[in-house]
Each structure stands twice: as structure tokens, then as C-alpha cells.
Amino acid sequence: MNWRMWQFENLKMKAGKFIFLLIKIALIFKLAHYQISTLSAQNYPQNYFRYPLDSLPNFVSPFGGLRDNHFHSGVDLKTNEREGFPVLASADGFVSRIKIQSTAYGKAIYLKHPNGYTTVYGHLQKYHNKIAQWIHAYQYKNESFEFDKVFEIPILLVKKGDTIGFSGNSGGSTGPHLHFEIRDNKTEEIINPALFGILPFDTIKPVFKKICFYNFSVDKSFIVSEFDLNENKILNNDSVWIYKDTIEIGNGLNALGIEAFDYIHNYKDEKTIYTFGLTLDTKNIFNFKLNKFAFDETKYINTHIDYAYYKLQQTRIQKCFLEDGNEIKLYLHDKNKGKFLLHDFNTHQLLFNVADFSGNYKKLIVYIKKKKDLIKLQNTNTAKIFYPNNHNALAKKDIKISIAPNSFYDTVYFDFEILNGTKKSFSKIYKIHNSLTPLHKNFEISIKATSVKKEYQSKLLLAYFDKNEKHFRSAGGNFEKGWVSAKASSFGNYFVTIDTISPSIEQVFIHDKKVVLDSLAWHIEMKDNFSGIAKYAAYLNNNWILMDYDAKNNLMSYKFDEIYDQIVLSKQKLELKIVVTDRKGNKSSKIFYP
Numbered sequence: 001m002n003w004r005m006w007q008f009e010n011l012k013m014k015a016g017k018f019i020f021l022l023i024k025i026a027l028i029f030k031l032a033h034y035q036i037s038t039l040s041a042q043n044y045p046q047n048y049f050r051y052p053l054d055s056l057p058n059f060v061s062p063f064g065g066l067r068d069n070h071f072h073s074g075v076d077l078k079t080n081e082r083e084g085f086p087v088l089a090s091a092d093g094f095v096s097r098i099k100i101q102s103t104a105y106g107k108a109i110y111l112k113h114p115n116g117y118t119t120v121y122g123h124l125q126k127y128h129n130k131i132a133q134w135i136h137a138y139q140y141k142n143e144s145f146e147f148d149k150v151f152e153i154p155i156l157l158v159k160k161g162d163t164i165g166f167s168g169n170s171g172g173s174t175g176p177h178l179h180f181e182i183r184d185n186k187t188e189e190i191i192n193p194a195l196f197g198i199l200p201f202d203t204i205k206p207v208f209k210k211i212c213f214y215n216f217s218v219d220k221s222f223i224v225s226e227f228d229l230n231e232n233k234i235l236n237n238d239s240v241w242i243y244k245d246t247i248e249i250g251n252g253l254n255a256l257g258i259e260a261f262d263y264i265h266n267y268k269d270e271k272t273i274y275t276f277g278l279t280l281d282t283k284n285i286f287n288f289k290l291n292k293f294a295f296d297e298t299k300y301i302n303t304h305i306d307y308a309y310y311k312l313q314q315t316r317i318q319k320c321f322l323e324d325g326n327e328i329k330l331y332l333h334d335k336n337k338g339k340f341l342l343h344d345f346n347t348h349q350l351l352f353n354v355a356d357f358s359g360n361y362k363k364l365i366v367y368i369k370k371k372k373d374l375i376k377l378q379n380t381n382t383a384k385i386f387y388p389n390n391h392n393a394l395a396k397k398d399i400k401i402s403i404a405p406n407s408f409y410d411t412v413y414f415d416f417e418i419l420n421g422t423k424k425s426f427s428k429i430y431k432i433h434n435s436l437t438p439l440h441k442n443f444e445i446s447i448k449a450t451s452v453k454k455e456y457q458s459k460l461l462l463a464y465f466d467k468n469e470k471h472f473r474s475a476g477g478n479f480e481k482g483w484v485s486a487k488a489s490s491f492g493n494y495f496v497t498i499d500t501i502s503p504s505i506e507q508v509f510i511h512d513k514k515v516v517l518d519s520l521a522w523h524i525e526m527k528d529n530f531s532g533i534a535k536y537a538a539y540l541n542n543n544w545i546l547m548d549y550d551a552k553n554n555l556m557s558y559k560f561d562e563i564y565d566q567i568v569l570s571k572q573k574l575e576l577k578i579v580v581t582d583r584k585g586n587k588s589s590k591i592f593y594p
């Protein structure tokens with residue numbers, strides 16, 4: 001950023017601060033009546049951690065939001081679609097970890113505090129002052145942009161409110177914001193920051209969208225009926241909705257699923273709800289609450305929601321019952337884990353309750369009764385059955401798969417088929433079940449390759465695709481004694497293919513402010529066609545130089561600093577050399593005379 005832009009940004013931020021002050025004063029009276037409706041907050045220190053931006057709490061995404069393969073581990077704080085806001089230490093402490101990645105959290109920093117908690121700040125644009133200097137020296141010493149450094153002893157100390165960096169959009173972030181977490185040092189669990197009093201002002205009630213009925217007459221759960229909660233089906237009294245019709249349900253064990261949303265700042269922006277509960281005839285049978293969880297539990301999102309429904313409809317139905325394979329500790333339930341039987345043909349009452357952290361709630365009453373003339377559901381599936389607790393395997397002449405115990409959340413009727421290969425395959429295509437079944441752990445897969453010249457064997461890898469996809473993706477893997485083996489994370493159609501194409505390297509000139517704010521930089525676009533970029537480096541007149549790598553934009557950026565100045569002052573001719581290698585060892589290098 002040049003000084004003129006900087007001045008302009010600075011002015012805008014000053015104006016912003018003044019408006020925030022006015023809002024703060026206006027809200028003080030309202031806030032006096034504002035109470036947090038949770039008991040749990042009493043266990044956590046209040047007012048210890050400050051909001052890490054110089055603004056009122058404003059969330060893009062709350063704690064525990066339902067994401068692909070994980071619950072959101074922190075809160076995303078709004079930075080008005082812009083980068084460069086000072087990120088402030090939430091409390092006194094020291095820098096306990098710095099992690100820089102081209103994906104995921106991007107430029108992240110961890111602060112350890114004396115009260116037993118660590119705060120985490122992700123997707124930064126850059127770091128500040130002594131922290132930035134330390135990082136710059138470390139990157140040059142190790143000749144690497146990406147690193148993960150844990151500090152056992154305090155070297156870089158911070159005071160509450162100190163600027164530690166600037167908000168950005170680095171790593172996997174898809175829009176400028178600050179990702180913020182509070183973790184317990186002992187258990188390493190991530191805790192809802194609202195429990196520490198960090199939450200936005202919110203008076204908007206959550207809303208129900210859909211309820212689904214499950215039936216367990218056959219030993220696999222699936223949705224047997226679903227009801228949209230549109231206006232003409234609801235008797236409305238604002239906080240309590242009553243569904244107009246009595247719903248008839250099946251024989252045997254039943255259970256529910258709901259689609260519901262919370263809103264924080266406006267009625268359009270759908271957020272994940274903090275808590276929901278279900279009672280049957282006033283007896284509490286199932287409760288869910290997003291207070292805290294551990295990182296190794298986060299993938300249970302795929303059994304918390306109806307995974308197949310999500311894959312097919314892009315709608316997340318949250319189950320009001322617990323699958324046997326679900327071990328994340330977010331629930332309270334009766335001995336049937338939320339499933340229930342109706343013993344008579346009377347009408348019974350289901351009561352759903354959803355609420356946000358601020359105590360705004362909505363209730364939904366649904367009357368149900370057992371169907372008189374029941375159609376018995378029968379399991380006609382003749383496929384091989386895989387049970388969750390077993391080690392499940394398949395071994396054929398040209399393919400082997402091995403699935404560790406506890407990879408499934410539920411019984412799986414395993415679907416396997418051998419299909420003809422294509423021009424790009426070095427094996428048959430194997431249909432390994434389908435992508436609607438989630439996996440908790442990676443599974444091992446080996447496929448025998450058709451004969452390939454020795455020099456190409458190291459370039460072989462596995463590819464996979466979904467039934468509905470035109471393009472196939474790399475599953476990685478290596479060749480050994482005729483077989484290509486990989487660890488795969490999802491089911492689909494697999495085959496052996498080859499990657500002999502080196503990554504491309506091009507200089508690009510970026511004027512789009514959204515991508516790069518700094519004009520005093522060189523930008524190099526590097527792309528790989530298939531296996532993905534494994535290694536990269538940049539040299540200026542034969543000396544390694546630091547280039548930021550932003551994987552989502554395939555972009556390397558060199559921001560001019562004192563090393564560049566030294567070379568320019570010495571009036572040497574500039575030579576920028578980029579070297580990139582993909583995961584199959586295909587290497588490219590290119591020299592630019594910028």
C-alpha cells in the first residue's frame with residue numbers, strides 16, 4: 001500500500017471509529033437490560049478477553065457453524081469486506097505459535113494467556129512490528145514462506161490491545177475477515193467465545209425451515225417423510241409455531257431431523273443455531289448445544305447432519321438423534337438417543353426448541369400419531385454389509401481396499417462394481433461404493449496398473465470422480481511392484497492415471513484491488529494441471545527471496561523490501577528465477593528480467 005492509499009484508509013478508519021463510538025453510547029442503555037441466557041458462562045472469565053478488532057462485535061459466522069467436514073472452530077469477525085484493520089491481542093500473553101500456510105488459516109498467530117487459554121487469529125494480511133521482524137528473519141533463515149513454529153518459552157510478549165497484525169484474507173479464506181478462536185490449553189478444546197462474553201448484539205429470533213421423519217424399521221436410518229414449514233402450514237404466535245396437521249408416522253423406532261437457522265444482524269443472513277432440543281409429550285429426549293469441542297471430533301459433522309441429503313440437496317438437516325458412531329460431545333439425550341416408539345394410536349406432542357446464545361428462541365409444536373394400516377418396510381438390499389466396528393476389506397485380483405474400524409457412522413451396504421477404463425486410465429475403473437456415505441477416516445486403496453514403461457512408473461497416481469462429475473480429481477498415491485496405492489478420503493469411482501505435465505509459471509500484472517492491495521510487488525501465477533504443487537522457490541540474482549504463496553489464487557507475490565533495495569542500489573541487472581515442482585516430481589523453472 002502506498003502512503004496516499006494508507007492515508008485514505010487511515011481516514012476511513014478514523015471515521016469508522018467515531019461512528020462506532022456513537023453506536024456504543026446509543027447501545028449502553030439497551031445493553032443494561034441485556035442478559036446472557038446461559039448458566040455455563042459463569043464457568044468462564046467474563047471481560048478477560050477483549051474483542052480483537054477496534055469495533056463492536058459483528059459476526060460473519062458464529063462458533064460451530066456447519067461446514068464441509070467440520071464444525072467452524074471459531075468465530076469469523078466482520079471487517080467490512082476489506083483487509084488491513086489492526087488485529088489486537090485479546091488479553092496479555094505471549095506468542096506461543098506462528099503458522100503460515102498457503103491454504104487453511106493462512107497467516108495465523110496464537111497467543112498464550114496466563115489464565116489457561118490460548119487465542120488464535122487467522123487469515124491475517126500481515127503481522128506487525130517486532131512479530132513481523134521475527135517472522136521475516138525466520139523465513140530467510142529457513143528459506144521458506146510456510147512454517148509452523150511453536151514457542152515453548154515466551155520470546156514475543158504482548159499486552160491486551162496491542163496490535164499484533166492486520167486483518168486479511170490469506171489461506172483458505174474466501175473473503176476478508178478475521179478468524180478468532182479461544183482454546184483451552186489443557187484439553188486443547190475450542191470454546192465458544194460467547195461463553196467469555198464475546199458476542200454480538202442480537203435480538204432476532206431463529207427460524208424453522210423443515211422437519212424430517214426418520215424410520216428405523218430396517219436397520220439403516222433414512223428419511224421417510226419431510227415437511228416444509230411454510231406460512232400456510234403454521235399457526236403463528238411469533239415465538240411458538242404450531243404445525244396445522246397431525247402427522248402420521250410409521251411403525252417401530254422413529255426420529256426427527258430439522259433445518260433451522262439463526263440470524264444475528266439481519267433477517268437474510270442464515271447462521272447456524274446455537275442450541276436445539278426436542279421433547280416428546282413433555283419428556284426431554286434430545287438436546288444439542290455448541291459450547292466446545294475438540295479438533296479430533298470436528299469430522300463428526302458428517303453424522304450430525306444428514307450427509308446424503310446434504311450431498312444431494314445442499315441442505316443441512318440436523319439430526320435430533322444420535323447415530324451410534326457419533327462421538328462428539330455436543331449432546332444430551334435419553335437412553336434411546338433421541339429415537340422413540342409410539343405404543344398406542346393416540347395423538348402425541350413433539351416440541352422443538354431452537355435458541356441463539358442471546359436467548360432469542362423459537363418453539364415448534366407438531367402433533368403426531370401412529371399410522372393404522374402400516375406398510376412394513378423391508379430391506380431388499382443384497383449387497384455386502386460393512387459394520388462400523390469391524391475392519392472392513394475387499395480384495396480382488398486387481399484391486400484391494402482396507403477400511404479401518406470406526407470409519408463408518410452406520411451400517412453400510414457396500415456397493416462395488418468394475419467398469420471399463422478410458423483413454424486416460426491405466427486400469428479398469430472401480431466403483432467404490434458412492435460419495436453419499438461419509439467416512440470418518442481415510443481408507444487404503446491399491447489398484448493394479450496396466451504395464452507402463454519404467455520411466456513413467458513414478459508418474460502414476462490414482463484419480464477419482466463422482467458419478468455426476470465430468471472431471472476427475474487426483475487422489476495421489478505411489479507405484480510399487482505393479483500396484484498404485486493411496487489413502488483416500490471419500491468413496492467414488494477410482495482408477496490409475498498418469499501425471500507427466502510440469503506446472504506452468506507466468507508473470508501477471510494485477511490491478512484488481514480485491515486480490516492484491518500492494519502495487520509494489522511482483523506477482524507470479526503458478527498452476528499445476530493435476531497432482532498439485534508440492535514445492536516452490538524464488539531467487540533474485542541467485543539469492544533466495546521470500547514470496548507469499550496464496551494457493552486459492554495460484555499466486556506468488558514478492559513484496560519489495562530491503563533486499564530488493566540493496567540489489568537495485570548496487571545497479572545490478574535483476575534476474576528473478578522461479579522453480580516449481582508438482583507432487584509427481586514434474587519440475588518447471590523460469591527466469592524473468594523484471
Ligand SMILES: [Zn+2]
Nearest residue numbers: 074075076179
Ligand atoms: Zn473462521
